Amino acid sequence: MIDPAGSYGVALWEVADDADIAALTADLTDASALEAVAERLRTGAAIDILVNNAGSTLPGGVVGADLAAMDRLLRLNVTAPTMLASVAATGMAARGAGAIVNIASALAFIPDLFPGIYSATKSYLLTFSRGLAAEVGPRGVYVQAVVPAATRTELWEHAGADVNRIPGVMDVDALVDAALVGFDRKEEVTIPAIHDLSAWEALEPARGVLASGFQQSEPAPRYRP
Numbered sequence: 001m002i003d004p005a006g007s008y009g010v011a012l013w014e015v016a017d018d019a020d021i022a023a024l025t026a027d028l029t030d031a032s033a034l035e036a037v038a039e040r041l042r043t044g045a046a047i048d049i050l051v052n053n054a055g056s057t058l059p060g061g062v063v064g065a066d067l068a069a070m071d072r073l074l075r076l077n078v079t080a081p082t083m084l085a086s087v088a089a090t091g092m093a094a095r096g097a098g099a100i101v102n103i104a105s106a107l108a109f110i111p112d113l114f115p116g117i118y119s120a121t122k123s124y125l126l127t128f129s130r131g132l133a134a135e136v137g138p139r140g141v142y143v144q145a146v147v148p149a150a151t152r153t154e155l156w157e158h159a160g161a162d163v164n165r166i167p168g169v170m171d172v173d174a175l176v177d178a179a180l181v182g183f184d185r186k187e188e189v190t191i192p193a194i195h196d197l198s199a200w201e202a203l204e205p206a207r208g209v210l211a212s213g214f215q216q217s218e219p220a221p222r223y224r225p
Helices: 031-043 067-095 118-139 172-184 197-212
Strands: 008-015 020-027 049-052 099-103 142-146
Touching: 020 031, 031 067, 049 067, 067 099, 067 118, 099 118, 099 172, 118 142, 142 172
Parallel strands: 049 099, 099 142
Antiparallel strands: 008 020
């Protein structure tokens, strides 16, 4: 099980009934360190569950942003989970079993409320997770996207915000418990903060209606000169 925290990944795995736990610490923004973790996934004992939880954010927006800092965030929030999921999914699909959990964010749905590229990285992860589920689900691999809303973590410090001034913040333990319930139910997308399930259920049919109109050889009349 890969359970990265911050910009570092801690790879944990349990061997048979001996409960031997090994830890591999790696800076997932470093290409060589990321490859070392990927190689462990390729060649070590089979991994039953991969949790892509590594992530961080940046204060401020895109205008005038530090390009090196944005690149580092993209490598952490996008490149690392994509590469690790790819390697893990390959082995899991070959065995016909396994699970991958990707931690996205509610900001994937409301990027206009949070400046910068963090929301975009989480939107990518949600889309990637659903696409991966469609690919490997029929081959026995379960893929879950967990979509937290405001959660009490150190992420707020990286964003330059005081979490105590934000209403409706969920504790980590409550989020994890909810995510595990969604995992047991084999949900493709788990959104613990949404109490009115009909809000999510209404979005899916709308997405299908939108997709049904994509196969058109001509632009819609409103776009014709």
